[in-house]
Amino acid sequence: MKKNEKLNKWLWKWHFIAGLISLPFIILLSITGGIYLFKSDYETPRQQHIKEVVVQGAPISLQEQWQIANSNAIKKPNSVVLTTKANQATQFVSGRFGGKSSLYVNPYNGNVSGEIISRNTDMFKIRKLHGELLMGKYGTKIVELIASWMVVLILTGLYIWWPARQWSAKGFFIPRIKEGKRIFFRDAHAITGFWISGLLILILAGGFPWTDVFGSNFKELQKITNTGxxxxxxxxxxxxxxxxxxxxxxxxxxxxxxxxxxxxxxxxxxxxxxxxxxxxxxxxxxxxxxxxxxxxxxxxxxxxxxxxxxxGVLMRGRMWVMAFHQGEFGAWNWWLMLITAIALTTMSISGLISYILRKRKGSWGVPKVPAAFKVGYGIIVTIIVLGFIFPLFGISLIILFIFDYIKLLRKKRSIALTD
Missing domain, CATH: 3.10.450 (Nuclear Transport Factor 2; Chain: A,)
Known part of the structure; x- marks a missing residue:
């Protein structure tokens, strides 16, 4: 594929700006996502004394256990989880999602072994940090904005990385070591990004249904098309x-x-x-x-x-990518998500180090684009489509273009005054 060098510089400029703004958030999201994968490993030993009981004689009736749960739960239970082992406490569930709590009743003596309130657990806080930066609705929108820009970063990054002249199989796997630290970290950023780009798109697709703007629009589309x-x-x-x-x-x-x-x-x-x-x-x-x-x-x-x-097909697709996002398809899926989280963290940190080594004092180091360059219609249409699919991306892009345009006008005005 022959590259347009002017387009390459223009895309690099926006990849650079978006990356500079997004990287701290991406690092946080990749680390918290990786930690959340260990939810079961972390919670199982800490909750074992609540969920497991000693088998002693015949169990009391479930109807009686239900009455005990109604009397002791913070909110009256709306469901019960069927036990599969004799040493399991009976789990009565109240509420849903973030408001969920589970009261456990010992089926042999009727004692309440404990109550687990989801929002009070450590892993719930990690999930909230991952999904909304502990900032509620405002945080959710920031995460959605960063995720939207990540899609753009992946697409622009692939174009920028794509070799313009000669190909080297070695360049797909090994960063250049002998050409200085900046080149090494830039290669580490680019190579890692290339190999996980497809996975990241899939993982992002699994995260978007939880977002406010895109998620609401997707649900509305399901209603209109009757595919939920x-x-x-x-x-x-x-x-x-x-x-x-x-x-x-x-x-x-x-x-x-x-x-x-x-x-x-x-x-x-x-x-x-x-x-x-x-x-x-x-x-x-x-x-x-x-x-x-x-x-x-x-x-x-x-x-x-x-x-x-x-x-419906949209709901089935949504549930599939959401389960994949959480590594729920088995050990292979779990390890794939963990490796991707580590790779994303590595890619982000190496990109940040490369920028610090490149940056000169008194300058942000934003790549320059030839003044004569004009964006083609294909790129404009692509940007508009992405703006409609990811509304927060579209709004942020308009704001960035306005700032860029104001900066250009000021530069022209200062040149005119000096002449």
Whole structure:
């Protein structure tokens, strides 16, 4: 591919500016993302005394355990997680996402072994730092802006790195050592970036659904195209036919167990006398096995069943990239995410060192672009498309162009005054 040298310099200028602003945030995101991968390793030993109990005799009924949970939980539980081992405490869940808390009941003596409130855990704080810089909605938008610019940094970086003349297989793998520190760190930045560029795009795709602006637009697109979860998935419009007595929790759990669903199986409680019991399973390693099944709370009759095939294509794609982003497809996925996090940190730090070694005193060291260069229509269209897909990127780019234009006008004015 023959490169346009003037375009190369123009792209390098914007790659340089965006990188300079973004690098500190990218380093933080890559480090916190890598740490969060160890969530299970960190929390399992610290929560073991709550989640595991000593097996002693026959367990008390789940209905009785439910009453104990209702009396002791901060908020009344809305679901119970089905246990798979005799030494597991029964987990009653209240709330969702950041407001989730889990109360654990010893099934043998009815004692509450403990309650885990998600927002109070160390890993929840790491996740909040990773997703919103501990700054709430403002932080989420900053992270979204940085992620949007990362897409641009990847695309421009690939073009800038692409050899203009001769190819060298060695140049794809090994930084130049004998040409000085700056060249070494620049090569380390470029080579690492080249090898992880495709993975980074995929990982970013898995992070964008959590964002405010892009995420909201994507959800709206799912609604318009009817490619999200089916309306029946949550069972909000389904009703039980009231009779004298509803099923006990033990009876309903027996029905849920008979389904033999894979992964973590949860039984959701009815909302009111006309509500329904719902059974769902979380199995990120094999999304195709996930189901949501609804039952009449009085007769126990199955009202409706939704399988993964009923979920729209955009939602299925979204869930896949989100699971990949979190390394949930097994050991290979986990190691791939960890290696990518380390590589991204290395790439960012080497880029920063290269800039410090290149920078002269009294100057930001921004690459100069020939005055006669004009951006082609293809680039303009690409920028507009990216601006629509990533609105915060589009807004930030307009602001940067305004500053650049004002700087150019001042330079012309100062030249005119000296003449």
């Amino acid at each position: 979860f089916p309306k029946t998935w949550e069972g909000r419009h389904l009703q039980s036919q009231p009779k004298e007595e509803p099923l006990t929790l033990d009876q309903m759990v027996a029905k849920a167990q008979a389904l033999q669903l894979s992964g973590i199986v949860t039984l959701h409680f009815p909302k009111g006398p006309k509500g329904v019991f719902s059974v769902s399973n979380l199995n990120p390693s094999n999304l195709n096995t996930q189901k949501k099944i609804h039952f009449d709370q009085y007769s126990g009759k199955q009202i409706l069943s939704n399988a993964w095939d009923d979920v």
